[in-house]
Amino acid sequence: MIYDALIVGAGPAGSTAARVLAQAGWSVALVEKSVFPRRKVCGEFISAASLPLLDIADIGGGFLSQAGPEIRRVALFTGATTTNAAMPSVHNGVGAWGRALGREHLDGLLRDAAVRAGAALFQPFKLVDLQRVDGIHVAQIQGGKTLQQLAARIVIAANGSWERGPLSLPARPRHAADLLAFKAHFHGSDLPKDLMPLLMFPGGYGGMAPTDGGRISLSCCIRRDTLTQSRRLFRDLSAGEAVLAHIRRHCEGVQDALRRAQLAGAILSAGPIRPGLRPVHRAGLFRVGNAAGEAHPVIAEGISMAMQSSWLLCRRLIANERAIADGRDTRHIGAAYAREWRTHFALRLHAAAGLAHIAMRPAGAGLAASAVERLPRLLTWGARVSGKAAADVAHDPSQADVAVRS
Ligand SMILES: Cc1cc2nc3c(=O)[nH]c(=O)nc-3n(C[C@H](O)[C@H](O)[C@H](O)COP(=O)(O)OP(=O)(O)OC[C@H]3O[C@@H](n4cnc5c(N)ncnc54)[C@H](O)[C@@H]3O)c2cc1C
Numbered sequence: 001m002i003y004d005a006l007i008v009g010a011g012p013a014g015s016t017a018a019r020v021l022a023q024a025g026w027s028v029a030l031v032e033k034s035v036f037p038r039r040k041v042c043g044e045f046i047s048a049a050s051l052p053l054l055d056i057a058d059i060g061g062g063f064l065s066q067a068g069p070e071i072r073r074v075a076l077f078t079g080a081t082t083t084n085a086a087m088p089s090v091h092n093g094v095g096a097w098g099r100a101l102g103r104e105h106l107d108g109l110l111r112d113a114a115v116r117a118g119a120a121l122f123q124p125f126k127l128v129d130l131q132r133v134d135g136i137h138v139a140q141i142q143g144g145k146t147l148q149q150l151a152a153r154i155v156i157a158a159n160g161s162w163e164r165g166p167l168s169l170p171a172r173p174r175h176a177a178d179l180l181a182f183k184a185h186f187h188g189s190d191l192p193k194d195l196m197p198l199l200m201f202p203g204g205y206g207g208m209a210p211t212d213g214g215r216i217s218l219s220c221c222i223r224r225d226t227l228t229q230s231r232r233l234f235r236d237l238s239a240g241e242a243v244l245a246h247i248r249r250h251c252e253g254v255q256d257a258l259r260r261a262q263l264a265g266a267i268l269s270a271g272p273i274r275p276g277l278r279p280v281h282r283a284g285l286f287r288v289g290n291a292a293g294e295a296h297p298v299i300a301e302g303i304s305m306a307m308q309s310s311w312l313l314c315r316r317l318i319a320n321e322r323a324i325a326d327g328r329d330t331r332h333i334g335a336a337y338a339r340e341w342r343t344h345f346a347l348r349l350h351a352a353a354g355l356a357h358i359a360m361r362p363a364g365a366g367l368a369a370s371a372v373e374r375l376p377r378l379l380t381w382g383a384r385v386s387g388k389a390a391a392d393v394a395h396d397p398s399q400a401d402v403a404v405r406s
Contacts, residue, residue, distance in 0.1 A: 003029045003120075004324070005317075006139055006152035008127045008167060010036075010111045013289025013306035014158030018114035019057060020314040026321070028119040029150050031141050033126035036111060037104035041183040041270040043219040043300050044106070045071065045196060045209045047098035047388040048090040050304035055094050057307070058116075059109040066105050068193075068211040070097035074383045075197035077208075077253030078359075081369035084195060085379040088389035098196075098388065100211035102185070106303070122148070130155065130166045132283060135327045153324055154284050154317070158310070161274045161290040169274055176225035178272035179204070181297070182243045183219040186261040191216050197257075198298065198359070198379075200368060201250035202226065204243075205298045205359035208257065215264050218254070220247060221273060221297065223360065240267030273297070275356075277349060280341055281334025286313055292341060295349045296356035299386035305345055312340050348387055355382070 005021050007014045010032035018030040046054070046063075054060045075084035089096040115121050122141055125148065129140040139150045157167040162181075164171070191197075191208055199206040199220065206220025222230075222243055230246040231237070237245060244267070248255045277293040280286060289306030317324065320333050358364035372378050383389070 001027070001151070002136060003027045003150065003152040005029070005154050005156055006031065006137060006150055007119075007156045007158055009158035009160060009289075009291070010114070010121070010123065011107060011158060011160055011289060011306065012110055012303045013291070013310045014156070015107070015110035015114045016057060016307045017156050017158060017288055017310035017314055018119040019110070019117045020311060021317065022114060022117035022119040024314075024318045024321075028114075029152065030111070030114055030119045030121050031125050031127055031139075031150070032111070032121070032123040035124050036108050038107075039183075039185075039265060039268055040103035040107070041181045041219060041268045042103050042303070043183070043207045043209050043297065044100040044102055044211050044217050045098055045207070045300045046100070046303055047301070048095055049387060049389055050307070051094040051098070053304060053307045053311075057110060058113050060094055062109045063101055063106070064095065064099070066212050067099035067101040068209070068215075070095070070099055070194060071196045071209065072097055072194040073192070073196070074379045075195055075253070076200065076369065076372050076379060077197040077251040078200035078365045078369050079250065080252050081373060082197075082253035083369075083372045083376050083379065084197070085372075085376040087196070088380055088384045090389050100209040100217060102212050102215070102217070105212060122150070127159070127166055135284070137284060153327070154286065154330065156313070157285060157287045157291045158289050159291050161294050162270045167291065169278065174224065176223065178224040179221040180224060180227060180269060181219070181221050181271040181273055182240050182267060182269050183217060184240065184244065184267045185211070185215045185217055185264040186258060187215055187264045189216045189257050189261040190259065191257040197253055199247060199251050199254060200359040200365035201247050202362050203360055205356055206247065207298075207300055208254070216257070216261070218244070218247075219297070221271070221356075222246070224272070238267070240269060275349070275353060277342070277346065280338045281330070284330050286334060286337065288313055293345060293349060295345070295352040298356045298359060299348065299352040301348060301352075301387045304387070305348070308344065309341060312344065313337050351385060
């Protein structure tokens with residue numbers, strides 16, 4: 001059998017693409033190497049502006065019934081600063097406030113929606129090889145000792161940006177400025193249930209969010225050299241514990257919020273993260289989500305960008321399905337998708353990079369602290385600019401019209 005599309009990775013990007021294409025009647029193979037449910041390095045926050053995406057995915061109800069409380073305030077925790085301000089609200093018929101849900105729950109909901117729509121799921125199977133033979137992509141996937149071959153007209157790389165494999169970005173030499181990502185859950189925190197603080201500390205940035213089951217998530221990125229210094233300072237601690245100790249030392253708000261909290265599960269790590277935009281198309285292979293481009297997670301928008309990029313790509317693929325079935329050149333589809341990707345996300349990528357660089361430098365964090373202490377509304381404005389309030393064209397399926405036919 002030759003599938004219309006082979007999708008590698010069942011994170012938010014891959015499962016969204018699989019569901020949209022399967023709903024349009026495409027035969028889709030969705031390949032995911034991990035066993036679900038699995039926790040993942042991520043702050044887990046989804047802004048109100050992005051909730052309609054979940055509704056379109058048919059998991060809006062499941063998300064709202066499991067997610068943590070409504071997050072109505074945003075804060076900056078750095079040094080002794082713990083200033084907070086209103087989160088911008090959105091009136092979209094689904095929910096006015098963003099909420100967080102553990103990736104062990106969210107990714108399962110999205111994957112199941114893809115399977116309900118008709119996608120064939122291969123899990124746990126890892127893509128280990130990919131070749132193109134006479135215009136058809138031939139993939140080897142491996143699950144335990146089982147090797148299987150799949151053939152498809154197009155491939156969608158939704159494999160994220162942090163793991164090695166045939167679709168991965170080329171490896172880069174280790175560098176002091178590499179950003180390693182960590183995440184922990186806590187029970188019994190004193191963080192107010194409606195508050196999402198941005199954390200700025202020397203050599204890194206992060207965030208906290210009240211999530212499902214009364215837990216809070218703390219996720220962050222830290223420079224490799226800062227991590228090395230912290231490990232020297234906190235000799236008896238693991239890497240993850242040393243990172244948490246570094247953050248508590250430099251953010252009084254975190255220290256206060258976690259004073260009575262207990263760690264829930266292991267501290268996870270990933271990375272180095274690879275912020276930036278990559279080529280999104282090559283010879284019938286399209287990239288979505290983090291595989292296409294990654295914003296510094298300081299703006300907590302990656303899940304919605306992953307889902308939106310899949311939706312942007314898939315509506316173009318569906319509009320051109322005849323050309324794809326006939327094996328015609330897909331370069332024009334890739335070029336149009338690349339333009340749309342930049343229109344929707346390039347500004348967010350640049351804004352996030354700017355904010356991340358301010359956050360990681362003590363002088364920058366100090367300036368940010370004195371600015372928001374004088375004018376707390378800057379926090380509301382920052383949340384709005386990072387995409388917390390703007391309903392995007394990619395949220396609206398009615399936009400999938402003939403205009404994308406080319
Ligand atoms: C510290 C931190 C905090 C963050 N906080 C937030 C936040 O609060 N809100 C937000 O919206 N975003 C946040 N993000 C970003 C968000 O996690 C990502 O943008 C999002 O996960 C991207 O989704 P994706 O589907 O592209 O990739 P992923 O979620 O990485 O999914 C990729 C999938 O592909 C699978 N895979 C990889 N290789 C293979 C292979 N060879 N074969 C088969 N399967 C494979 C993986 O197992 C994985 O399941 C954060 C990120 C970090 C680092």
